[in-house]
Amino acid sequence: MTHKGRPSTVRKIVAENRKARYNYEIVDTYEAGIMLTGTEVKSLREGKANIAESYASDENGEIWLINSYLPEYLQANRFNHAPRRPRKLLLSAKEIGRLRVGISREGMTLIPLKVYFNEQGRAKLELALAKGKKLHDKRETERERDWNREKGRLLRDRG
Numbered sequence: 001m002t003h004k005g006r007p008s009t010v011r012k013i014v015a016e017n018r019k020a021r022y023n024y025e026i027v028d029t030y031e032a033g034i035m036l037t038g039t040e041v042k043s044l045r046e047g048k049a050n051i052a053e054s055y056a057s058d059e060n061g062e063i064w065l066i067n068s069y070l071p072e073y074l075q076a077n078r079f080n081h082a083p084r085r086p087r088k089l090l091l092s093a094k095e096i097g098r099l100r101v102g103i104s105r106e107g108m109t110l111i112p113l114k115v116y117f118n119e120q121g122r123a124k125l126e127l128a129l130a131k132g133k134k135l136h137d138k139r140e141t142e143r144e145r146d147w148n149r150e151k152g153r154l155l156r157d158r159g
Helices: 038-045 074-079 093-104 135-158
Strands: 012-016 024-034 055-059 062-066 087-090 109-117 123-132
Touching (some): 024 109, 093 109
Antiparallel strands (some): 055 062, 062 087
């Protein structure tokens, strides 16, 4: 995915929020850096992170990732990090402004979609400005997905 002309070359996906697209209607996506400690980066590289129950929040003009899980790095001993600590997201002032407007005025929420390492080896977070889906919208999404799957089977079997 791209946002405003950014290339979408993703190298190594570390964690993915697979239910996000089912539970939310994605309006816009942003790429944010994550402020991490050394042991958090090492833990991320092991690929055991979890962002399924996390969300992003606006606090004092900054965007923070809340409730994401990065397990302790076992070799770090006493210099380890807290697994569920809030982590600051690095976005431009213009992007933060857009996100704050979306959250406050339009009643949307910030959902992390995936954590990955870019080409330079930096940890990035794909963040989505999203609206929660109602139950009937979720059913419609499921019906559409099932129909596309069935359509693919029919076309494959025919040819």
